[in-house]
Amino acid sequence: MAVLNFSCIHLALLFFLYGVVYCLDGGFAKHNDKCHFRGNDELEYSEEIYFNKEMWLWYNSTTDIWKGDTTYGMEIANDLNNEPSKHVTRNILKYILCVENGERLYGYLHNYTVQPNVRLRSEEPASSRHSAMLVCSAYDFYPKTIIITWLRNGQVVTSDVSSTGELANGDWSYQIHSHLEYTPTPGEKISCRVEHYSLPEPQLYDWDPSIPTSEKSKIAIGASGLLLGLVFLLAGLRHYMKNRIGHRQDGPVSASAEQPLLTPLLM
The missing domain is CATH 3.10.320.10 (Class II Histocompatibility Antigen, M Beta Chain; Chain B, domain 1)
Known part of the structure; x- marks a missing residue:
């Protein structure tokens, strides 16, 4: 030194x-x-x-x-x-x-403000007391302070609610995740209300229990696969019938009277 x-x-x-x-x-x-x-x-x-x-x-x-x-x-x-x-x-x-x-x-x-990007989704409940759990997540907002409230049929819910608190992303923005465990009731309306400095007024996000987004994606993928399979099936059947008709035209013709009626449909 x-x-x-x-x-x-x-x-x-x-x-x-x-x-x-x-x-x-x-x-x-x-x-x-x-x-x-x-x-x-x-x-x-x-x-x-x-x-x-x-x-x-x-x-x-x-x-x-x-x-x-x-x-x-x-x-x-x-x-x-x-x-x-x-x-x-x-x-x-x-x-x-x-x-x-x-x-x-x-x-x-x-x-300087950044509005939160809010997502509402369903997850498996953390405990066995209730059969369902919703998660209301707000991403990439600034400033830090934010309020997330759960509403059930217009009434504020305070029980069986937990939150991660504001989590820093490391780039001056924050995220937060609020959980609601509940037992679904037919005809009820559950909403997530978000209040933040960047929003002119509180925003409500209603939960649609009909079909979750993940299930809708699975159904769409399944339907696309089924449609694609039908296309390949019809193409294969058409190819098979063309080859069969071609072989019969080269040899002795003993086809029934109904066979020519199928040919225009498959050509």
């Missing part, structure tokens, strides 16, 4: 805005400025100074004090704390880096 020296220390403090300063002995210093936002009117400005990946000293606007983690860092922190212009300098940096940028950031995030 490079030997620490004051020339490198002062160089780091003088040119901290460049981020990384290389010293003659191969070491380097790094300066971090951070803005911690906790609300529109509450933020904390902090600074961290490293040398060869080791933190020397740090500052935050909450305590308004520099503190050192090494011998040299404590000496520099003591000098900075005794500077008459310390408060003015830090407040200027806090305003430029945090306040002005924070206003832009909050203005952008306040107006």
